[in-house]
Amino acid sequence: MSDPHVEHGAAAHAEAGLEHPQPLPEGVTRAYYAAFGLLLLLTAIEASTVLIFRLPAVVRVTVLIISACIKATLIGAYYMNLKFERVAMIGIAISPLLLAVLMFFMIAPDAAQRFGAR
Amino acid sequence: MAATRTHEEASTLADRWGGGRSPWDVSWAKLMMWLFLASDAMTFAGLLVALWANRFSAPAWPNRAEIFNIRLVAGMTAILIFSSTTMALSVFTMRRGLRAAAVRFLAATVVAGAVFVGLQATEWTHLIGDGAGLAGNPWGVPSFTFTFFTITGLHGLHVLGGVIYLWAIAVRIAKRRSDAEGLEIAGLYWGFVDLVWVFIWPSIYLL
Secondary structure, three states: OEOHHHHHHHHHHHHHHHHOOOOOOOOHHHHHHHHHHHHHHHHHHHHHHHHOOOOOHHHHHHHHHHHHHHHHHHHHHHHOOHHHOOHHHHHHHHHHHHHHHHHHHHHHHHHHHHHHHO | OOOOOEHHHHHHHHHHHEOOOOEOOOOHHHHHHHHHHHHHHHHHHHHHHHHHHHHHHOOOOOOHHHHOOHHHHHHHHHHHHHHHHHHHHHHHHHHOOOHHHHHHHHHHHHHHHHHHHHHHHHHHHHHHHOOOOOOOOOOOOHHHHHHHHHHHHHHHHHHHHHHHHHHHHHHHHHOOOOOHHHHHHHHHHHHHHHHHHHHHHHHHHHO
């Protein structure tokens, strides 16, 4: 048995969501400026690992990886509005990064073997 | 004529898809942009993994600080971060109904994106002038410039495409032909372009 009210209700809801999106909270602009400042600071720290400091390779690599992860989180959370999305959407956004890490560890042994064979 | 659904079908859609007609109550256009970005992220992930596989299998890798102008590229990174901030502010103001302010922030984003592309073109010109190409370079590691031109080239094309996309959206917003949803979807694309650069910049220039 059909129920046209359910269908109509869903359509109306979808249209309302499309044409009149909820305004973002007022305080979010402060978060944008804070993210901007933090991203610039992290970029300066990253550049300084090559231009100013002579750090051991392991420290430099650790600093750069942690910095890139923090920057990616800030951009995803605030500039791509993932902070205001459902958890499932965050899962979609993060999955390529996890797969890239997996792919790297799948390829790394082969690459290392090629290096060792030289 | 639209097909009618049984109550069972409709409730299943509501339970499984959340939004009734749309997964997680997200508009189809926004969901399609997310799916495109996920697949595009896979492309860049594959390229960066290929870069690292080449790094690991090469006996030596040229010293980037001697080849590239790291200060210039740090400046390019800052410009991209600035453009992401103005993009986010454009979406924020548009969601509040401030159309003129949204267009101004969008114009700032377009200008910053164009400056980034211009600086990248300058960097490429210098490198090509030094004798670097896809097949070889003066530093004796062909895969160094092959990966450099491929990855920064694809990213640069994304920025250039984004500049055109945002320009078109700015015109549409100004003429009241596009809404906050369209701008937010464009903002997702621009945020992604910045997000990818977050990983390209240390991988190619710093590590």
